[in-house]
Amino acid sequence: MKKAALRKEFLQRRKDADERRLIEKNALIVLNLEKYLHSKAFGTLHTFLPQLNARETDTFGIIDMLRKSFPAMCIAAPYIIPGTREMEHYLLTPHTHLVINQWRIPEPDPLTSEKILPDSIDIVLVPLLAFDRRGYRVGYGGGYYDRFLPQTRPDCIKMGLSLFEEVDEIEDTDEYDIPLDACITPGRVYNFRDQ
Incomplete structure (x- = not known):
């Protein structure tokens, strides 16, 4: 299938998903990510924050797990520069003030948060x-992520987080598409780097 058709289908699947099942899927993603991270040594993890009321993967549950299980790890999140398709990146601490952007996505307040550079990031959780x-x-x-x-x-x-399992093939990828190294779903961890 092509991107536009997949985008439409999976937005609908997410919209139609049972609320209790979504909570279970998010909890399994957190568990699978925690197991994956225990075998690695990452200093800084970058995560997207979920769009409010859009039924995205709940990265706030992931952030809670990271703070408990990996207290030495730095957590960062993106801020979309208004009027552009560029992002800046800021540390996310328990004291970070979040603002809601025009897409209803929480972001670190750039006026009060500590900026970091992309080359300091060890792992990115990709929406x-x-x-x-x-x-x-x-x-x-x-x-934005491209x-x-x-x-x-x-x-x-570069690690994707998906509420659903893989599809066979996205037919219309191009030279600007950057493949993931791995993807975590409720069912498993996919590793693409070793293929």
Whole structure:
């Protein structure tokens, strides 16, 4: 399938999903990520924050787990520069003041938060709607992560979080699409780097 069709299908699947089942899926994603991180040594993890009322993967549950299980890890989150398709990145602490942007996405307040550079990030949790067995993803179409991910180090892990399992193939990928290194779903951890 092509990106536009997959985007439409998976937005609808997320909308139609049972609320209790979504809570269970989010809890399983947290558990699978925690197991994955225990075998690694990451200093800084970058995560998106979920759009309010959009039924995205609940990264606030992930942040709670990180603070309990990996207290030495720094957590960062993006801030979209208004009027652009660029993001800045700020540390996310228990004291970080969050503001809600025009898409109803919480973001660190750039006036009171500590900015970090992309090359200091060890792993990025990437938002998506669908992904395929090669590690390509369908995002929301804004291109923010397609611009951000090339700014990270080559060894930075690009990890998708998906409420649903893989599709066979996204047919219309191009040279601007950056494949994921891994993806975590409620059912498993997909590793694409070793393929």
